[in-house]
Amino acid sequence: MSSTRGEPVLSLENVSVEFTKERLMGLAGSETVHAVSDVSLDIYENDVVALVGESGCGKTTLGKTAIGVQRPTRGTVSYRGQDIWETKEESSGWFNRGGSDGEYSETDIRKALQIIHQDPGSALNSNYVVESILSDPLKRWNPDMSEADRRERIYGFLEYVGMAPAEDYAERYPHQLSGGEQQRIALIRALLMNPDLILGDEAISALDVSLRVEMMDLLLELQDQFNTSYLFISHNLANAKYLTQRAGGRIGIMYLGELVEIGTPEQIIHNPQHPYTKVLLWATSDVHNRGEGVTTPPVRSLDIPEATDPPSGCRFHTRCPEARETCRNTKPALKDHDGDSRRTACFRGEDQHEYWQSTPLEEESTVPQQPAQSD
Numbered sequence: 001m002s003s004t005r006g007e008p009v010l011s012l013e014n015v016s017v018e019f020t021k022e023r024l025m026g027l028a029g030s031e032t033v034h035a036v037s038d039v040s041l042d043i044y045e046n047d048v049v050a051l052v053g054e055s056g057c058g059k060t061t062l063g064k065t066a067i068g069v070q071r072p073t074r075g076t077v078s079y080r081g082q083d084i085w086e087t088k089e090e091s092s093g094w095f096n097r098g099g100s101d102g103e104y105s106e107t108d109i110r111k112a113l114q115i116i117h118q119d120p121g122s123a124l125n126s127n128y129v130v131e132s133i134l135s136d137p138l139k140r141w142n143p144d145m146s147e148a149d150r151r152e153r154i155y156g157f158l159e160y161v162g163m164a165p166a167e168d169y170a171e172r173y174p175h176q177l178s179g180g181e182q183q184r185i186a187l188i189r190a191l192l193m194n195p196d197l198i199l200g201d202e203a204i205s206a207l208d209v210s211l212r213v214e215m216m217d218l219l220l221e222l223q224d225q226f227n228t229s230y231l232f233i234s235h236n237l238a239n240a241k242y243l244t245q246r247a248g249g250r251i252g253i254m255y256l257g258e259l260v261e262i263g264t265p266e267q268i269i270h271n272p273q274h275p276y277t278k279v280l281l282w283a284t285s286d287v288h289n290r291g292e293g294v295t296t297p298p299v300r301s302l303d304i305p306e307a308t309d310p311p312s313g314c315r316f317h318t319r320c321p322e323a324r325e326t327c328r329n330t331k332p333a334l335k336d337h338d339g340d341s342r343r344t345a346c347f348r349g350e351d352q353h354e355y356w357q358s359t360p361l362e363e364e365s366t367v368p369q370q371p372a373q374s375d
């Protein structure tokens with residue numbers, strides 16, 4: 001299986017997402033959360049992209065923005081070259097023209113971009129049996145489909161994902177299913193729309209470790225069958241590696257709202273270039289050997305800055321062990337430094353950059369502590 005290129009299915013161009021939140025501790029006023037900052041990313045047909053980063057790095061917000069659930073504050077999100085939010089406005093604006101001028105309607109786009117959540121139990125309606133849960137979207141989006149055809153389609157899917165006999169599973173309520181079975185139902189529900197892209201938001205994190213590989217194998221098998229792309233959100237580099245390596249996909253590393261490195265799993269896991277990618281690898285013992293006696297993470301400071309007040313220049317400069325004065329004031333662009341398709345946002349990839357003449361920043365803390373988790 002390999003990703004094919006051509007025109008992207010989904011394009012994010014200079015996307016930023018900001019929220020306003022009330023100040024805590026009784027302080028008056030509000031502050032801006034810079035959840036996602038200036039991210040550009042293309043996802044192609046039959047592609048797999050895994051976004052990895054610490055909790056709060058903006059990866060879930062970026063995923064939701066990619067599928068049109070979250071509106072970007074700046075930048076554009078396009079489905080097959082058509083602006084998603086312009087399409088939504090044209091479909092539901094005050095002038096209510098009832099449709100978009102583009103090739104794809106809002107309904108086309110909603111069907112094409114699906115999501116499976118971390119907790120399928122809460123995403124599936126507990127009052128309905130499996131057959132009703134799966135019939136509902138088919139009735140809504142394919143009203144001409146006969147009941148017999150709907151049932152045949154649903155039963156076929158249930159058996160395909162190993163939930164046989166289908167008649168038995170079709171009559172069960174979500175609470176009568178295991179976590180893995182619930183996630184399979186969520187996956188079927190997404191696939192029934194013949195989507196071009198499925199956002200998997202920590203989709204396997206709640207499963208037992210033994211079930212994760214099984215679920216990832218199923219995701220990949222179904223991707224091949226249905227020619228679907230995945231945008232996979234994970235805090236776990238090991239899972240991201242497993243999925244992307246088998247699918248010929250890419251891993252994107254996010255830090256404090258920014259995409260700081262993106263490349264193949266071989267590039268990211270075996271030859272990381274961005275200092276933050278090295279921190280994540282350090283914290284992921286099942287894909288990285290820290291070496292004998294290495295107990296401290298490769299960071300200069302353990303304090304993670306707030307998304308309400310991100311550092312100037314390179315956002316990682318307050319923690320980066322390689323940081324120099326230049327990094328305080330100048331923001332590195334995400335770019336290809338080696339001509340190998342990997343893109344990294346770090347001056348160290350540029351031989352002639354003023355960074356190399358700049359003064360190294362002092363170490364701020366040496367207290368050993370796990371900076372980022374990976375289970």
Ligand code: SF4
Pocket residue numbers: 274275276314315316317318320321322323324327332345346347348
């Ligand atoms: S630009 Fe500077 S602070 Fe940022 S990752 Fe590179 S070396 Fe570290």
